[in-house]
Amino acid sequence: MVKQATKMKRLINAIWIFNWFNSCGFCELVxxxxxxxxxxxxxxxxxxxxxxxxxxxxxxxQTFKSIxxxxxxxxxxxxxxxxxxxxxxxxxxGMYWDSYNxxxxxxxxxxxxxxxxxxxxxxxxxxEACMKIFHHVGxxxxxxxxxxxxxxx
Amino acid sequence: MTETPHNENKVIGEISxxxxxxxxxxxxxxxxxxxxxxxxxxxxxxxxxxxxxHLSAISVTDWPDEGVFELTYHLWSYSxxxxxxxxxxxxxxxxxxxxxVPIWKESAQIHERELHELFGVEFEGNQDLAPxxxxxxxxxxxxxxxxxxxxxxxxxxxxxTDEREKTYCE
Amino acid sequence: xxxxxxxxxxxxxPVTEEGTEYDFYFGPAHSGxxxxxxxxxxxxxxxxxxxxxxxxxxxxxxxxxxxxxPMQNAVLSDRLCILEALNWNLVHAxxxxxxxxxxxxxxxxxxxxxxxxxxxxxxxxxWYGVMSLxxxxxxGFKIAFGYRDYVLDIFEFITGGxxxxxxxxxxxxxxxxLPEGYQEKIVNLLRQTEEMMQKIKxxxxxxxxxxxxxxxxxxxxxxxxxxxTGPVLRACGMKTDVRKDDPxxxxxxxxxxxxxxxxxxxxxxxxxxxxxxxxxxxxxxQVLERMPEGKVRQPEKITPPKRVxxxxxxxxxxxxxxxxxxxxxxxxxxxxxxxxxxxRGPDFLHMIPVLEHLLKGSQIADVPAIYWSxxxxxxxxxx
Numbered sequence: 001m002v003k004q005a006t007k008m009k010r011l012i013n014a015i016w017i018f019n020w021f022n023s024c025g026f027c028e029l030v031x032x033x034x035x036x037x038x039x040x041x042x043x044x045x046x047x048x049x050x051x052x053x054x055x056x057x058x059x060x061x062q063t064f065k066s067i068x069x070x071x072x073x074x075x076x077x078x079x080x081x082x083x084x085x086x087x088x089x090x091x092x093x094g095m096y097w098d099s100y101n102x103x104x105x106x107x108x109x110x111x112x113x114x115x116x117x118x119x120x121x122x123x124x125x126x127x128e129a130c131m132k133i134f135h136h137v138g139x140x141x142x143x144x145x146x147x148x149x150x151x152x153x
Numbered sequence: 154m155t156e157t158p159h160n161e162n163k164v165i166g167e168i169s170x171x172x173x174x175x176x177x178x179x180x181x182x183x184x185x186x187x188x189x190x191x192x193x194x195x196x197x198x199x200x201x202x203x204x205x206x207h208l209s210a211i212s213v214t215d216w217p218d219e220g221v222f223e224l225t226y227h228l229w230s231y232s233x234x235x236x237x238x239x240x241x242x243x244x245x246x247x248x249x250x251x252x253x254v255p256i257w258k259e260s261a262q263i264h265e266r267e268l269h270e271l272f273g274v275e276f277e278g279n280q281d282l283a284p285x286x287x288x289x290x291x292x293x294x295x296x297x298x299x300x301x302x303x304x305x306x307x308x309x310x311x312x313x314t315d316e317r318e319k320t321y322c323e
Numbered sequence: 324x325x326x327x328x329x330x331x332x333x334x335x336x337p338v339t340e341e342g343t344e345y346d347f348y349f350g351p352a353h354s355g356x357x358x359x360x361x362x363x364x365x366x367x368x369x370x371x372x373x374x375x376x377x378x379x380x381x382x383x384x385x386x387x388x389x390x391x392x393p394m395q396n397a398v399l400s401d402r403l404c405i406l407e408a409l410n411w412n413l414v415h416a417x418x419x420x421x422x423x424x425x426x427x428x429x430x431x432x433x434x435x436x437x438x439x440x441x442x443x444x445x446x447x448x449x450w451y452g453v454m455s456l457x458x459x460x461x462x463g464f465k466i467a468f469g470y471r472d473y474v475l476d477i478f479e480f481i482t483g484g485x486x487x488x489x490x491x492x493x494x495x496x497x498x499x500x501l502p503e504g505y506q507e508k509i510v511n512l513l514r515q516t517e518e519m520m521q522k523i524k525x526x527x528x529x530x531x532x533x534x535x536x537x538x539x540x541x542x543x544x545x546x547x548x549x550x551x552t553g554p555v556l557r558a559c560g561m562k563t564d565v566r567k568d569d570p571x572x573x574x575x576x577x578x579x580x581x582x583x584x585x586x587x588x589x590x591x592x593x594x595x596x597x598x599x600x601x602x603x604x605x606x607x608x609q610v611l612e613r614m615p616e617g618k619v620r621q622p623e624k625i626t627p628p629k630r631v632x633x634x635x636x637x638x639x640x641x642x643x644x645x646x647x648x649x650x651x652x653x654x655x656x657x658x659x660x661x662x663x664x665x666x667r668g669p670d671f672l673h674m675i676p677v678l679e680h681l682l683k684g685s686q687i688a689d690v691p692a693i694y695w696s697x698x699x700x701x702x703x704x705x706x
Contacts, residue, residue, distance in 0.1 A: 022358050023380055023702045024402070024486075026357075027405050027486045028486060031468055031472060034452075034468030034471075034472070035468070035469040036468075036469055061382070064289075065287075065378050066351065066358070069350075069352060069379075095398075095399065095402070097306070098302050098303045098390060099383050100292075100295055100383060101383055104306075120487070185637075208550065209639075209650055209667060210639075210667035212652050212663070214662070225665075227639050227650065229641075231568070234568045238639060258548045258549075259548060259549050259676035260549055260550030263671065285378065286378035287378060288378065296385065302386065303390065
């Protein structure tokens with residue numbers, strides 16, 4: 001992600017998301033769109049097609065059938081892009097560690113940038129993960145600091 | 154609350170007079186009946202005639218030591234408000250049984266399709282036994298008792314040398 | 324109106340020699356479909372046939388339960404259908420209780436019913452939100468998910484988890500007692516939900532009626548043959564509910580109605596779910612008035628898992644979850660883990676036979692209305 005940071009700095013002030021949620025992700029990502037946790041005030045919206053998206057949210061455990069589709073979606077997203085893996089089952093098999101049909105190591109299939117642990121993680125954790133992307137690309141200064149005059153666009 | 158009518162003894166009596174098998178009354182609204190595989194379809198037809206028009210579930214239990222698969226058919230009657238369970242056994246080496254699709258149509262067909270994929274049971278008379286959940290699966294039928302998932306997963310997916318993953322292999 | 328539409332689409336001349344038939348995959352990444360795909364054969368705008376494509380969420384739940392003891396299974400059972408976790412918790416706990424023959428204390432039964440009805444309310448709110456989204460009505464979506472969050476606050480207050488209560492309803496009773504001050508919070512919640520129901524009634528005629536009346540009609544004999552249960556069957560005219568026909572917990576002591584409709588179309592299913600929300604509120608009020616004192620678990624101490632064995636036997640338990648009839652068949656041979664668990668979810672029948680039957684002959688633009696009026700949950704279909 002370091003190489004992309006310079007590219008992303010000029011493009012990103014708001015990130016558009018493509019949701020690939022299996023089961024548990026649905027319960028904790030859809031309230032983010034709702035009025036209480038409202039992610040649109042940060043500029044994040046959900047797009048219907050991967051070609052418009054910057055960030056792919058993989059939320060929930062993956063099975064072999066669905067990881068193939070996730071790979072196709074990842075390849076359809078244009079650069080620069082990031083992948084966020086949400087939930088314990090996505091990262092390491094979680095509660096279904098002994099199931100024959102779930103994916104245990106997500107990085108074997110898709111490169112992941114940020115992991116969000118939890119079963120399921122709270123909406124505040126998802127916002128913090130998105131904040132880390134903004135910090136990383138320099139769109140938002142880290143906590144307690146301000147942009148130097150020469151750095152701001 | 155009005156008492157909803159349910160007459161289990163009548164159902165047990167009718168089955169025993171026609172088929173000579175004794176139903177067991179487990180508690181109110183639950184009757185369990187065991188039969189041989191050859192008379193399964195006749196018994197199911199008779200039960201449907203008595204009012205058991207809702208097929209709730211079909212299940213298979215694997216007994217590898219005895220070499221049998223035990224099938225259970227759970228039938229519910231809306232008019233009598235009783236659950237009748239029919240149990241039967243088939244051999245494990247060659248698991249073939251007549252399908253109940255002619256009696257309960259699509260609701261039976263989907264249950265049999267799932268059991269065919271997960272246990273490998275053949276249902277004669279069911280036209281559509283295509284794979285349901287799994288894509289490109291070439292291993293044994295996954296729900297059988299001789300396919301140990303924990304060994305399979307430790308062998309294939311977890312790396313014993315990796316620090317974080319070796320706890321799964323202990 | 325529908326006759327006019329038919330004639331117009333048939334008058335369009337085909338572009339190629341072969342005609343206007345094509346394959347359309349309403350697939351899992353489509354924003355309107357959940358984690359489930361349907362392969363459609365379409366001719367112009369009419370669907371000729373449909374074939375369901377399940378399996379994106381298959382984990383092999385039933386065999387996972389064979390490796391774990393009942394208290395661990397109670398935690399796993401929340402995830403059978405993520406949208407109504409506490410209802411499935413209850414089904415599993417009842418199955419184990421019937422096998423062990425334990426006498427669940429009175430207070431625990433009332434708490435179980437309270438949590439199950441709150442979970443049903445929350446599930447119907449999700450349904451309302453997603454159905455509005457599918458019909459293009461964004462305000463309804465935002466309102467429903469906003470009000471649902473108040474129910475999740477109550478869950479967090481009582482059980483500790485917003486979405487998954489970590490096996491709160493466990494074999495023997497419930498894990499811990501209700502905390503102080505729960506009555507005011509729940510009464511407040513009911514008042515807020517009734518406020519929302521009033522808004523729903525104002526929207527129903529304008530938005531829902533136009534898109535769902537006369538769409539996806541299911542006749543009674545087809546519903547029985549295809550295995551439909553719950554609101555889908557009640558919309559066809561059959562007055563049946565597991566809580567009244569095969570009562571469990573304390574439902575035979577409570578006073579509530581079973582809403583039914585006659586037409587069997589998508590609008591009827593929507594109306595039934597609205598009325599079920601009102602009935603749930605009524606049940607919760609009765610439970611709050613009648614809550615007795617006492618223990619909440621039998622036995623009181625939770626012993627380490629390895630020492631408790633389930634007696635030998637087999638049971639089949641039926642419950643009414645928000646989507647229909649749920650069943651668990653459990654067989655035990657006297658060990659700590661169950662020998663075989665079979666889970667019967669209502670969506671297994673709704674998503675494959677009923678959906679394929681309803682989609683045949685309808686228009687593409689009606690697919691979201693039919694699909695979401697069945698209130699599907701792919702997790703409990705694939706297990």
